[in-house]
Amino acid sequence: MPPPQPWIVRVTHWVNVVLLVIMAGSGLRILGAHPMLGPVGAEYEWYPLQGTPPPDALTLGSWLAGARHWHFAFAWLFAANALVYVVYLAASGEWRRRLFLPRRDLANAGGTFLYYLRLRRTPPPQDGLYNGLQRLAYTSILALAPLLVLTGLALYKPVQLPWLTALLGGYDTARTLHLLLLAAVALFALVHVVQVLLHPRTLGDMITGGRRREAGS
């Protein structure tokens, strides 16, 4: 049995934490230059923050040009790090114990969800490294990464990548999606940190790798 968190998983995880902070901070600074969604002059009533720039404390890059340089420099590292992780998952077989496989995990995810809602007294028995709900969360966040990159590319090169921009519903829609994806990542990060605080051993595992456990234990 491999340890709970092999070294490549640990390295890419912590590198990703740093890169996500840089990408989110510089992205919010870029948003601050025009903190509106939708076509110019149109009412976009569903977006509650129309016209409100993100607070300075959440931004990085000081000004629009600085933030753009940060964003476009570190986007490559973000994509490369994610690629290393995905290739490792596929090549090592780690995907089996990490990704959400509906046949194995769906019932467990539902049961765990009910347990968290206090609608169920005991959690369903965990199969391997994670419970079904964890696998669903980690797989969902992994699926958001390529969407972040693709919406970002459409904003960076809307004319040179016309098929991508059209697929995403046009430039303004791609911009809205890019921000919604950031909101989804932020929501994931918040729940993730709360869960880690409730289960501190997992934090140790992500730093040291954790103790090898016998199969089935």
Add this chain to the structure above:
Amino acid sequence: MSRKLFTRRDLLVAGARATGLVALGSLACDSQRPRQGFLGLMERVNERFERGLFRPDRLAPELPESDETPEGEFPAYHITPEVPVAPAGWALSVRGLVERPLTLSVQDLQRLPRTSTRVRHHCVEGWSAVASWQGVRLSEVARLARVDPRARYVEFRSFDSGYWSSWDLESALHPQTILAYGMNGQPLAREYGAPLRLYSAVKLGYKMVKYLAAVSFLPVRTGGYWEDRGYEWFAGV
């Protein structure tokens, strides 16, 4: 006393420290100096990526009239506090590496083959807008001026407080890069760069110099108003 001021070891340590500092400095990310360090290195990488992605014959989609941004909603920026006014007797000067330097009045430009393009405008700030632009392709003017093959860059100068920008030749000669004297079928308004402005489907808004005064074909790359302040030079879309 035969104590040396520096031992060899001291010198080696100092040398290693200095090298380390220089290496760190070259990897630094300074938002105020984005042309230097790691950010500057990555801008050069990104420019290669952008130039590699650019196709001279790839056209931005021409949009229907119904996509036009409502009149007055299309943002308008200039550097001079008041809307700039063209000097009396205004004419566009075409200079640099050309066989036939030209001086073109608006009437001269209007006699050249007229083209119209309605494409999405992308601003560095993040907004986009649509208008139709009428004018003459820059490639047509380049043909008339007989541009020397040694020219690789084009510099655009305005009478708006010295606003300017320089472009790669390929983007400047793109069929959707035009010298526009009309907008949405009307003569170009002063807020949008009258009497003549650069318009293009393949660059960010700040590259499209308004209130044009001169176009120069050059063998070397120069900068620009925002480019010299830290914004990307290539800035393709």
